[in-house]
Amino acid sequence: MASNVCSHVKVVVRVRPTSDSEKRENCRNVVQVVDNNMLIFDPKEEDMSCFGSQKVRNRNINKRANKDLKFVFDHVFNENSTQVDIFENTTKGVLDGVMNGFNCTVFAYGATGAGKTAYDVRLTK
Incomplete structure (x- = not known):
């Protein structure tokens, strides 16, 4: 079980x-x-502007899509x-593998000050 936990890459994101x-x-x-699996970057805005009695979508032609x-x-x-939610769903399962001597790495990436907690666990058997 522990070797299975440490033998794949899981990619998660925190907003x-x-x-x-x-x-x-x-x-x-x-x-x-x-x-729980999908996010949209730069989502479309529902811009409903009124023009007379008709609603007109995306009236500002200078605005980029x-x-x-x-x-x-x-x-x-x-x-x-929360930090606990993230730990429970990402790193907690790796601990058994580490304690049993398997190589496991947790890599957290993001801008400085964005709220990540980075740590790298490496043990060899």
Whole structure:
């Protein structure tokens, strides 16, 4: 079991909560969590502007179109996920392998100050 846990790569992403300054500046979310496996980067906005009695979509012709890129991961953690949620679903299962002498690596990647906790566990038998 432990060798199986350490023998594959799992790719997960955590979407951090909106910061206080982002809330004050009314910044637009550029990441939308769809479910536990998918997120959308630069999602389309539902822009319903009124023109007379008719609703007109995307009235601002100078505004660039949103990319609306969909990405699939082994797991997507939303803004409400805790450190415990992430540990339980990513690293906890690797500990048995490490304790049994298997090589296991956990790699966390992200911008400085983005809220990640990085650690690398390497043991050899």
